[in-house]
Amino acid sequence: MTVKFKIDGVSVEAAEGASVLDVARRYGFEIPSLCHHEAVTPYGACRLCLVEIAKGGRKKLTTCCNYEVLEGISVVTDTPEIRRHRAMVLELILAEAPDAEPVRRLAAEYGVRTTRFPAKPKGEAGEKRDCILCGLCVRVCSEIVEANALTFNGRGEKRGVGTPYHEASDQCIGCASCASVCPTGCIEVKDTADAREIWGRKFGVVRCESCGAPFMTEAHRDRAVADGPLPAEYFKTCPACKRKALSGRFAAVGA
Amino acid sequence: MGKIGSPKELQSYREGLAKKRSDSKKVVAVCCGTGCNASGARKVAAAFAEELEKQGLGEQVELRPTGCHGFCERGTLVLMHPEETLYQRVKPEDVAEIVSKTVAKGEVLEKHVYDDPVTGEKHVKEHEIPFYKHQNRLILGKNGAIDPTKIDDYVALGGYGALSKALSMGPERVLDEVKRANVRGRGGGGFPAGRKWETCRNAPADKRYVICNADEGDPGAFMDRSVLEGNPHAVIEGMIIGAYTVGSDEGYVYVRHEYPLAVERLTIALEQAREKGFLGKDILGTGFSFDIKINRGGGAFVCGESTALMTSIEGKVGEPRAKHIHTVVAGLWGKPTNLNNVETWANIPLVIEKGADWYTSIGTKGSPGTKIFSLVGKVNNTGLVEAPMGMTLRQIIFDIGGGIPKGGAFKAVQTGGPSGGCLPAEKLDIPVDFDTLVEQGSMMGSGGMIVMDDRTCMVDVAKYFLGFLKFESCGKCTTCREGTRRLHELVTEIAEGRGTPETIALIEELAETVKEGSLCALGTTAVNPVRSTLQFFRDEYLAHVNEKRCPAGVCKALITYEITDACTGCMVCKKRCPEGVISGDKKQKHVIDAKKCIKCGICRDVCKFDAVRVY
Ligand code: SF4
Ligand code: SF4
Ligand code: SF4
Ligand code: SF4
Ligand code: SF4
Ligand code: FES
Ligand code: FES
Numbered sequence: 001m002t003v004k005f006k007i008d009g010v011s012v013e014a015a016e017g018a019s020v021l022d023v024a025r026r027y028g029f030e031i032p033s034l035c036h037h038e039a040v041t042p043y044g045a046c047r048l049c050l051v052e053i054a055k056g057g058r059k060k061l062t063t064c065c066n067y068e069v070l071e072g073i074s075v076v077t078d079t080p081e082i083r084r085h086r087a088m089v090l091e092l093i094l095a096e097a098p099d100a101e102p103v104r105r106l107a108a109e110y111g112v113r114t115t116r117f118p119a120k121p122k123g124e125a126g127e128k129r130d131c132i133l134c135g136l137c138v139r140v141c142s143e144i145v146e147a148n149a150l151t152f153n154g155r156g157e158k159r160g161v162g163t164p165y166h167e168a169s170d171q172c173i174g175c176a177s178c179a180s181v182c183p184t185g186c187i188e189v190k191d192t193a194d195a196r197e198i199w200g201r202k203f204g205v206v207r208c209e210s211c212g213a214p215f216m217t218e219a220h221r222d223r224a225v226a227d228g229p230l231p232a233e234y235f236k237t238c239p240a241c242k243r244k245a246l247s248g249r250f251a252a253v254g255a
Numbered sequence: 256m257g258k259i260g261s262p263k264e265l266q267s268y269r270e271g272l273a274k275k276r277s278d279s280k281k282v283v284a285v286c287c288g289t290g291c292n293a294s295g296a297r298k299v300a301a302a303f304a305e306e307l308e309k310q311g312l313g314e315q316v317e318l319r320p321t322g323c324h325g326f327c328e329r330g331t332l333v334l335m336h337p338e339e340t341l342y343q344r345v346k347p348e349d350v351a352e353i354v355s356k357t358v359a360k361g362e363v364l365e366k367h368v369y370d371d372p373v374t375g376e377k378h379v380k381e382h383e384i385p386f387y388k389h390q391n392r393l394i395l396g397k398n399g400a401i402d403p404t405k406i407d408d409y410v411a412l413g414g415y416g417a418l419s420k421a422l423s424m425g426p427e428r429v430l431d432e433v434k435r436a437n438v439r440g441r442g443g444g445g446f447p448a449g450r451k452w453e454t455c456r457n458a459p460a461d462k463r464y465v466i467c468n469a470d471e472g473d474p475g476a477f478m479d480r481s482v483l484e485g486n487p488h489a490v491i492e493g494m495i496i497g498a499y500t501v502g503s504d505e506g507y508v509y510v511r512h513e514y515p516l517a518v519e520r521l522t523i524a525l526e527q528a529r530e531k532g533f534l535g536k537d538i539l540g541t542g543f544s545f546d547i548k549i550n551r552g553g554g555a556f557v558c559g560e561s562t563a564l565m566t567s568i569e570g571k572v573g574e575p576r577a578k579h580i581h582t583v584v585a586g587l588w589g590k591p592t593n594l595n596n597v598e599t600w601a602n603i604p605l606v607i608e609k610g611a612d613w614y615t616s617i618g619t620k621g622s623p624g625t626k627i628f629s630l631v632g633k634v635n636n637t638g639l640v641e642a643p644m645g646m647t648l649r650q651i652i653f654d655i656g657g658g659i660p661k662g663g664a665f666k667a668v669q670t671g672g673p674s675g676g677c678l679p680a681e682k683l684d685i686p687v688d689f690d691t692l693v694e695q696g697s698m699m700g701s702g703g704m705i706v707m708d709d710r711t712c713m714v715d716v717a718k719y720f721l722g723f724l725k726f727e728s729c730g731k732c733t734t735c736r737e738g739t740r741r742l743h744e745l746v747t748e749i750a751e752g753r754g755t756p757e758t759i760a761l762i763e764e765l766a767e768t769v770k771e772g773s774l775c776a777l778g779t780t781a782v783n784p785v786r787s788t789l790q791f792f793r794d795e796y797l798a799h800v801n802e803k804r805c806p807a808g809v810c811k812a813l814i815t816y817e818i819t820d821a822c823t824g825c826m827v828c829k830k831r832c833p834e835g836v837i838s839g840d841k842k843q844k845h846v847i848d849a850k851k852c853i854k855c856g857i858c859r860d861v862c863k864f865d866a867v868r869v870y
Binding site for chain 2: 047
């Protein structure tokens with residue numbers, strides 16, 4: 001079923017179940033977000049995608065990443081009021097994660113260069129203060145990787161994200177999907193010639209039989225093999241070499 | 256008797272019970288609610304059992320342990336029927352005399368009779384006591400007449416008659432009745448229950464759930480607990496009627512972890528309702544089936560929020576989610592789910608039994624019926640109060656509550672629990688109903704009512720509640736997690752004398768974003784205490800900011816204790832000061848060493864001559 005509605009006065013169409021944020025972006029409207037990724041369930045944590053939605057004569061401010069499209073609604077993506085709230089949210093995030101470069105960039109777009117709130121103090125070990133608790137890592141790890149290695153712990157201002165009880169997790173396979181999706185790049189991945197360290201655990205790596213480059217962790221490969229359908233042989237060469245081999249074959253056919 | 260197989264059988268069963276339970280029979284009802292238990296109610300009840308036996312009255316007099324009567328501060332309460340004599344603060348050692356004189360001979364023992372702290376008058380009968388006189392206890396009133404562990408007590412008073420009636424009416428007419436009665440959800444927002452039921456009923460699905468929210472989390476509030484403990488069948492009956500109406504065969508009661516007695520009573524009640532055939536398969540022979548499970552909450556305040564509560568029942572961490580799609584359409588396990596709170600469910604049997612016209616004749620047009628309030632703070636009579644909607648704050652606080660103790664002056668009342676607003680004396684004459692309270696910047700919430708006197712600092716109050724809310728914020732969304740803690744920081748700055756006019760401006764700016772931007776009601780209402788105090792008590796904030804003064808004498812950083820010429824030199828404060836910083840000889844004016852004083856306020860509290868001043 002397609003649903004028709006309006007964004008900033010423009011008529012748009014989308015499939016039922018799509019989020020207003022995704023549709024708006026597809027049509028080229030700019031709405032900021034820090035906790036959204038099309039591949040995982042919306043969460044509504046950062047509150048940056050605040051827009052105004054009119055439904056049946058009633059207008060209200062709401063986040064749109066978790067708002068499913070509805071026939072006849074009218075979305076306004078930018079008003080002075082919306083900008084004011086987004087700027088305030090950015091001020092809050094900036095104080096919470098002063099070391100997060102992408103947040104600073106986004107904040108600057110909203111004219112926020114400093115925050116009136118005292119910045120979160122540096123940790124004892126001088127850890128960076130750059131996690132914004134968007135939960136993308138948690139959702140990717142559970143919904144895409146299906147490893148369920150990450151979780152939130154603590155509530156309110158004590159909330160944090162990581163492996164349960166901060167112990168090295170048996171569930172983690174070292175795929176680093178969490179790190180790649182993290183909007184502030186705050187998940188540390190240490191890759192060396194023969195190991196990867198992430199979330200306090202060290203993984204052996206698999207090297208490509210063809211080019212010799214490490215391309216996945218052993219744990220990741222073992223799980224991939226166990227979950228099927230590809231045989232262990234498949235994981236002997238890296239994706240890049242596989243592509244090369246494949247295109248080589250086509251080249252031979254073409255000749 | 257086992258299962259009751261039809262409405263007719265229920266009728267004759269009830270008649271049988273009623274015969275045994277004549278109005279002239281002597282009953283000693285001992286309140287065994289959580290409040291009275293804390294003051295030894297179980298021992299009192301045991302003593303009655305023993306004494307009645309010993310004095311040969313065991314046969315003629317029924318001993319009935321009941322749920323809360325609402326006046327817990329006077330516990331243990333003992334109510335004697337048919338005279339309706341109420342004894343208060345009864346101790347086990349008083350029982351022998353009560354049995355031999357009052358129960359056996361009808362003599363009234365003055366020392367146990369209620370004495371009004373305001374007028375000094377004594378009132379023997381329950382309904383004469385001002386605290387009770389001005390109430391309309393549709394729901395709570397039954398607590399005194401029922402032993403919650405005996406379903407027969409409930410049935411004898413007409414219990415499950417509404418269910419029987421509903422089953423004969425058919426779901427459409429029941430729904431219509433609930434809609435016409437305009438029963439509004441007692442758990443917070445006051446959303447019309449009938450509309451919720453209708454949406455749930457009409458949502459296409461193969462399965463629907465009903466839930467009773469008993470996750471009462473407001474500090475000091477215990478209306479849901481008292482109803483569940485004192486009259487669990489009213490809640491169960493309401494839920495069965497609701498389930499029948501929306502087409503559900505499975506229900507949950509989500510009870511707060513801290514309510515063991517409620518869980519115990521509810522478990523017994525469910526068991527007995529099943530035995531009698533009010534729950535389970537083929538209820539009263541109508542083919543309708545429904546049962547209820549108990550789910551014990553983890554204790555997080557946010558689990559009272561409907562979506563968080565449902566995720567919690569599903570076995571996950573209770574965390575709110577956006578409600579763009581309502582839970583009545585997709586709730587528990589994605590199925591249409593009708594959630595109401597304890598008090599709302601307890602209203603349903605009344606509506607069906609007596610009809611919408613009767614129900615709407617109580618309360619106001621927009622908010623029919625009664626509401627139970629937990630009246631606490633600086634008020635003479637504290638406890639659970641059930642009043643018709645539309646009663647004014649003044650009537651509740653002064654007529655029922657007996658006003659402010661020790662000649663203090665009323666300053667504010669916070670309605671709606673920790674995230675309610677604080678209303679000043681000018682608002683005392685507003686009618687208390689769902690809409691008026693919201694219009695005034697507060698809310699009904701679940702019915703918390705905290706009265707504050709002139710010794711209360713409103714900046715301190717805002718600070719306190721923000722502290723509570725930031726602690727209870729689940730931390731999922733930025734505006735609430737970061738917003739409440741920043742608001743708390745800012746208000747603390749003012750309380751500690753570090754505030755500037757910009758601090759106030761920033762609080763107002765931030766509060767707006769927290770209100771508009773937060774994911775669930777915890778965040779959107781968390782700003783009420785600070786916003787309402789800024790609105791109604793701005794001068795007090797300004798005194799803190801501009802003059803570095805706390806007019807109510809509360810904020811420690813801004814106050815000084817001093818002994819005035821009224822001092823008689825009685826030396827009491829000198830002895831009691833924990834820091835030993837008061838000096839002075841007998842019959843001489845005493846002096847406080849301001850530099851070493853920690854501002855604990857003890858000297859002011861103990862001085863009988865009102866000679867300690869704080870400024
Ligand atoms: S690296 Fe570990 S924690 Fe991160 S997504 Fe992969 S399995 Fe999950
Ligand atoms: S680690 Fe990154 S992805 Fe995970 S919650 Fe923090 S900011 Fe978001
Ligand atoms: S408003 Fe507060 S309690 Fe509600 S989801 Fe957001 S952080 Fe959690
Ligand atoms: S208690 Fe009061 S009257 Fe007695 S010494 Fe202290 S200030 Fe003076
Ligand atoms: S306020 Fe406390 S510390 Fe100060 S003088 Fe009085 S009793 Fe002593
Ligand atoms: S993107 Fe919508 S709340 Fe974060
Ligand atoms: S518990 Fe006895 S009156 Fe409340």
